[in-house]
Amino acid sequence: MVLPRFVFTASPRCDRVSRPAEVPDFRWLHDAATVPPMQLDGVFLDMYGTLTTGDKAAVERACRHLVADFGLAMTPPELAVFWGDRFFAMLEEASHARFRPLAQLECESLVVSMRELGISAEPEPYVRHLVDYWRCPPLQPETREVLAALPVPTCIVSNVDTDDLRTAVDVTGLRVGGTVTSEETRSYKPDAHIFEVALQRTGWRRDRVIHVGDSLHSDVGGARAAGLRSAWVNRAHRIHDVGTDEPDHELADLWGLLQLVASEVRARKLGT
Ligand SMILES: [Mg+2]
Numbered sequence: 001m002v003l004p005r006f007v008f009t010a011s012p013r014c015d016r017v018s019r020p021a022e023v024p025d026f027r028w029l030h031d032a033a034t035v036p037p038m039q040l041d042g043v044f045l046d047m048y049g050t051l052t053t054g055d056k057a058a059v060e061r062a063c064r065h066l067v068a069d070f071g072l073a074m075t076p077p078e079l080a081v082f083w084g085d086r087f088f089a090m091l092e093e094a095s096h097a098r099f100r101p102l103a104q105l106e107c108e109s110l111v112v113s114m115r116e117l118g119i120s121a122e123p124e125p126y127v128r129h130l131v132d133y134w135r136c137p138p139l140q141p142e143t144r145e146v147l148a149a150l151p152v153p154t155c156i157v158s159n160v161d162t163d164d165l166r167t168a169v170d171v172t173g174l175r176v177g178g179t180v181t182s183e184e185t186r187s188y189k190p191d192a193h194i195f196e197v198a199l200q201r202t203g204w205r206r207d208r209v210i211h212v213g214d215s216l217h218s219d220v221g222g223a224r225a226a227g228l229r230s231a232w233v234n235r236a237h238r239i240h241d242v243g244t245d246e247p248d249h250e251l252a253d254l255w256g257l258l259q260l261v262a263s264e265v266r267a268r269k270l271g272t
Helices: 056-070 076-092 102-116 124-135 143-149 162-172 193-202 216-225 254-270
Strands: 042-045 154-158 178-181 209-213 229-233 249-251
Touching (some): 229 254
Parallel strands (some): 229 249
């Protein structure tokens, strides 16, 4: 089945996310001036669900409209799972020669899902809810403070379309050193190629990088495929995860990352 390229125009700027006026001083955890972070060249960070809240609310918002508009005999969360199964199956096969942008995959998988339910639907008005979320995602409460306090460089490595991530970083004022997207690399985590490009761009040594993310499948599995250490952010009330990969570190939130990195710095200083 060949579907047209779906195109989403730019969203209006989001007012509800404002840039931080100032960030707290966390030098009690480390002293970047005297303790060089020698064991880590940098940290790769997943974006959605890790630095930001997950997409559950946006997906269920889209599904609420679909259920209402087409009188579906299922709940929005049930439709979200039905659509999600088809989306993730498509995503798994969408790297390299078969690459399509994320918004396109959402549209294609929604068309397929609705067709299985006997309905022909134009996907754009519904996928628009996801695009708006990607472009203006609410940050996790600790994200700004942790990024400001990390004593090592950071680079976002995200399964997302490039313009959407650039907009999100701009709108939220996130302080990160760089970004690498699936669209730029034609590779979706857990495919290792996106990490290889991130390593090439940053120049960081493979054994001196930790990738941090909320998905056992995409982040932990992808880091392992690329030979990177991984830290799994296992937040309370997180979405269902299909992955079974074992992370090297498990964190309750990003404060845990700060402690992990600070302990690496301290260990280096002590020569342990
Ligand atoms: Mg994520």
